[in-house]
Amino acid sequence: MGNSSEAEVFPGGWHAKTEIEVQNLLASDLEKGLTDLEIPRRQKEFGPNLVSSKPGTPPWFRFLLQFHQPLVYLLLTAGTITASLGEYVDTTVIFGVVLINAIVGFIQEAKAEKAIEALSRMVVTAATVRRGGRKLRVPSAELVPGDLVLLQSGDVVPADLRLISVNSLQIDESALTGESMPVHKNPSTLAPETSLADRRNLAFAGAHVTSGQAEGIVFAIGNASETGRIAGMLASTAELSTPLTRKINAFSRFLLWLILGLGTLGFFVGLMRGEAAIDLFMASVALAVGAIPEGLPAAVTIVLAIGVSRMARRRAIIRKLPAVETLGGTTVICSDKTGRGCSD
Numbered sequence: 522m523g524n525s526s527e528a529e530v531f532p533g534g535w536h537a538k539t540e541i542e543v544q545n546l547l548a549s550d551l552e553k554g555l556t557d558l559e560i561p562r563r564q565k566e567f568g569p570n571l572v573s574s575k576p577g578t579p580p581w582f583r584f585l586l587q588f589h590q591p592l593v594y595l596l597l598t599a600g601t602i603t604a605s606l607g608e609y610v611d612t613t614v615i616f617g618v619v620l621i622n623a624i625v626g627f628i629q630e631a632k633a634e635k636a637i638e639a640l641s642r643m644v645v646t647a648a649t650v651r652r653g654g655r656k657l658r659v660p661s662a663e664l665v666p667g668d669l670v671l672l673q674s675g676d677v678v679p680a681d682l683r684l685i686s687v688n689s690l691q692i693d694e695s696a697l698t699g700e701s702m703p704v705h706k707n708p709s710t711l712a713p714e715t716s717l718a719d720r721r722n723l724a725f726a727g728a729h730v731t732s733g734q735a736e737g738i739v740f741a742i743g744n745a746s747e748t749g750r751i752a753g754m755l756a757s758t759a760e761l762s763t764p765l766t767r768k769i770n771a772f773s774r775f776l777l778w779l780i781l782g783l784g785t786l787g788f789f790v791g792l793m794r795g796e797a798a799i800d801l802f803m804a805s806v807a808l809a810v811g812a813i814p815e816g817l818p819a820a821v822t823i824v825l826a827i828g829v830s831r832m833a834r835r836r837a838i839i840r841k842l843p844a845v846e847t848l849g850g851t852t853v854i855c856s857d858k859t860g861r862g863c864s865d
Contacts, residue, residue, distance in 0.1 A: 535683045535740045536720040537713040543683050543738055547667040551685055551738065554651040554669035563665035570664040570680055570742035572749045580631075587623035594773075602806055625829075648679035651736075668739040672724065674732050681746045682724040682737030684708045690733035692724055697747055703731040717747070763847045769821070780812045 535543060544551050548559075555563070578586075588597070600615035648661045649671040656671070661679035664670070670682055678692065684706055691703035698704075698718040707721045724737055726746040743749050784805035791801040828845035 534713055536711045536715055536723050538683070539710050540683075540685055540708070543685075543740070547738060547740065549667035549669065549738055551669065553654040555653070555665070555667050557653050559667070560652065560663075560665060563667065564663065567665055567742060569662045571662050572746075572752045573744055580627075583631075584623060584627045587626045588619065593619055593622070599809070602809070606803075606806065646677045646679055649673075649676075664739055664742055666739050666742060670737050670739060672730050672735045672737065674730055674734070676730045678724045678726055678728045678730065680726050680739045681741035683740050684722050684724055684735050684737040687735045688733050690735040691731045693729040693731050694718075694725060697725050697728060697751075706733075706735065708735075765821075765847075776812070780809045783812070784809050 538546070540551060549555055587593075596615050596619050600612050600619070603609075603615065604612040646661045647658055648664055650657050650659055650664070651669040651671065664680050668680075669685075670679060672678065672682075672690070684690070685708055687706050687708050690706040692706060693703045695701055700718060704721065706724065709722060711720060711722060724735070725748065726742075727748040741747075741749075744753060787808060788801045788805045791804070792798065825845050832845065
């Protein structure tokens with residue numbers, strides 16, 4: 522964020538450094554905090570303490586992407602042909618199926634996008650800091666590395682902190698580490714190989730202080746924080762196909778070439794028998810339209826939509842309709858102490 526990254530300026534491994542080392546590396550003061558002159562310079566250098574979100578796809582483009590499926594292409598082609606033949610009832614049914622499929626998919630993706638954006642708002646709060654020896658209340662977005670932050674019960678940790686002093690501090694870090702119970706914090710220096718969940722002298726952005734008080738010095742903000750890294754990984758997640766989409770795509774391609782082949786074969790066979798070319802063309806088109814299973818996308822969409830709605834009632838948001846199908850192939854469910862889990 523900003524003009525430079527904390528990773529380029531600071532070495533990391535804060536849990537293994539002493540309080541004096543942290544103070545020197547961050548060029549701060551463990552008693553008075555940063556000076557009023559230093560704050561603007563660091564805000565310009567590091568930028569705001571915000572998790573930047575991935576540039577979103579415009580809603581109109583997300584809606585158009587719902588039509589980017591081989592079987593939908595077939596249906597649109599069939600609808601166009603039936604319209605040209607004057608079969609308006611069939612045309613209405615085909616286009617209606619395609620439109621309903623697009624609307625359901627668009628709504629579900631919009632819900633999922635809002636859920637992911639919630640991560641970006643987790644660290645937007647107010648923070649109590651000590652700057653120039655004075656105790657101030659400032660927006661968390663204005664925090665910079667080196668700021669001295671004061672925590673108390675009920676606070677949301679505004680940035681990643683190296684704790685300096687602790688008084689019966691307990692922090693709920695379940696969203697980050699999976700630990701169901703609040704963690705007792707201690708400012709003592711830890712071994713470099715200590716895992717993230719066991720770094721008791723650190724407090725992570727977005728975690729909740731359940732009891733006690735503490736003072737800590739900011740060492741990472743925004744995208745450089747652990748919460749920011751998680752949001753970054755979510756934003757960069759690749760789109761994966763499911764067994765259902767792969768089978769439908771393969772079936773659609775096979776059906777497309779089969780229909781074209783049969784239509785072409787029938788056309789040339791008719792020509793060899795002396796039939797009129799225009800009659801043969803209309804017959805080939807009718808064969809193609811009749812062979813396209815326009816009811817298949819409707820059936821698949823309805824089944825998946827029912828699954829999505831049932832999952833939504835259980836507070837599980839499905840981003841893509843076909844993802845519901847993969848739940849039926851789940852063989853192993855791994856869950857941590859909080860009940861959060863993943864499947865295989």
